[in-house]
Amino acid sequence: MHRILLRKLPGVIATAAVVAVITFLLIHLAPGDPLDAYLGQEGASQAEKAVIREKLGLDKPLNVRFVKYVKRLCAGDLGSIPGKGPVRDIMAHRFAATARLAVAAILLAVVLGVSTGLAGGWHANSLFDKALQCFLLLFVSAPIFWSGLLALLLFSWALNLLPAAGSQTPAHLVLPALVLASRPAALVSRVARANTIEARSQPFVLAAMARGLPNYLIVMKHVLKVVSIPVVTIVGMDFAGLLSGAVITETVFSYQGLGQFAVEAITNRWYDAVMAVAMLWAVIFVCANFLVDVSYSFLDPRVRAVD
C-alpha cells in the first residue's frame, strides 16, 4: 500500500502542476478584459481602470503574474472572486454538494449496473436480455440533458413526486443522482454482462453447477467476484465522464454544485475560480485513477502477489 503510494505520488503531483500551467495560460490568453466583468454594469473611466488594474496586479507581464499565482497557491490561497469572497470558502461548500451527488451516482450506477448485468449475462439472449441491451445502449448514447429533461417531466411534473430544482434537502438529490448514474450504470451493466457470459463457461462455475449449488449462490459467490474487477476498471475509466456529466446534471436541476459553479465562473471570467476548479478536477481525477489501481490489489489476488 505504501509502496504504491510512493510510486504514484510523483505522477499525481506532476500532472497537477502541468494542469495548473496550462489552465493559467489558457485563461490569461483568452480574449476579453476581466476588468469589464469585475466592474459589472457600471463601468469606469480609463484612469479608474488603470488604478484597479494596478491594484489587482493585472498590469504586470504574464510570467510575473504566474510566479505570484504559484506562490499564492503554495500558501493554500486559491484567490478570490470580486465581490463574493475567497474562492476556497465558496468551493468548499460547492464541492460538498457535488461530492454527495457523485458518490450517490456511483453507488447507484454500481448497484443498478452490476445487478442488471449479472441478470442479463446469466440469461444471455433471452427476451429480457435483448430488451435490456436496447435500453442500455440508449443511455450510453443519449446526452445527459435528454434523460435529465425527461426525468424532470416525468417525476416532478407529471407525477409530482420529487422537487425539480435546488439542492437543499435529500429529496433534491434523488433525481440528479439517478440521471447522472444512468450513463455509468449502462456502461457497468454492459461490462458486467460480457464478463458474466465469459465466466458462465469457466471451469470453476461449471464445477459449482455440478456440485448442485443454486444459481443465486453461484452468481453471488463466484461470478460476482470475477465481474467486480472489470467493473472497478470501467467506473474508474468513466470517472472523467462522470465529472463532465455532473456539470450538465447540475445545470438541468439547478443543483448548487461545483459543475454549475465552473460554468458560472467561466461565463463571468472569474480567473481564480476557473483555475481552482480545473486544478481540483484534475487532482480528483488523478486520485480516482490511483484508487482504482489500489483497489485492484484488494480485488485481484494475482496483482497482490506481484506487489
Place this chain on the structure above:
Amino acid sequence: MNTFVKLLTSDRTAAGSVGFLAILVAVAVFAPLLAPYAPDSQDLASAKVPPCRAHLFGTDFQGSDVLSKMIYGSRQAVLITMGVGVVTVCFGFIIGLVAGYGGGWLDAGLMRAVDVVLAFPSLLLNIVLFAALGPGFGSLFLALTLSGWAPVARVTRALVLSLANAPYVTGARALGATARRIVVCHIVPGCMSTITVVFAMRAASALLAVSALNYLGLGDPRDTNAWGTMVNLGQFDIVTAWWWPLFPASAIALTVMAVNLLADALRDHLDPRMKVRAE
C-alpha cells in the same frame, strides 16, 4: 469496401444505422430544399404552438418552426461529427504511431502529454479551450480536436506496440525491410480496422461534446439552430412547450445512438477483441 458491404447485408442493425446517418447527411446537404419554413422566420402570433399539421414539431417562443431549425441545425451536427472525427483520428493516429514505433524519450514525452490531456474532464477542457480561442466555428473545431486526440493516440500506441512484435513484422525486419517500409506496409494497414471503430466512437463523442457546450450556452451564440442551443433555450419552458427542447435533444440522442450501434457492429465484425467505449 467488400467487408463493409458484407457487414451491411448481414447485420440489420448496422444497415439501419447507416441508413439513418445517410438520411441525416442528405438532410444537412439539402436543408434549404427540405425545411418547410426559413429557420429564422419569426411569427410571435404563433409562438409555442404544439405539434400540428402546419408545424410538425411545433414552434418556439418566437414562433419559429422547430423542425426547420432542426433541419438547419443538422448541418452543424454533421460537419462537427464528420470533421472533428476525421481530424481527431488522423492527429491522434500519427501521434500514437510516432510514440509507439519511435519509442524512448519520444514515447515517454508524448504519452505524458496524453496523460495530461486525459486528466482534464473533457467537458471542462472544451469549455476552457473554446473560451480561450474565441467564438467561431473554426475555434470550436480546434477546441474539440485538441481535447479529443488523446484517447486515439493511446489506443494507436498500444496497437503499434503489439504489432511491432508480431511475427510477420519481425519477419519483414529480418528480410531487411526499412523502418519506413515496415510502418507503411505492415503496421499502418494492421491498425486500420481498429481505427475505423475508434473513428466512429470519436465522431459520437464530438457530437455529444458540441451539444454539451451548446446546451450550457457556452457554444457559438450566433448559431441558434444548433440542436444543443435549442435545448438550452427551450429547457425552462419544458412544461409549457415540451416539443421545443425535447425534439432537438432526441435528435442528438438518436444520432449518437446510430453512430454507436454502427461502431459496435464494426467492432464485432472487424475486431472482436477490442472493447473501448466512446466517452
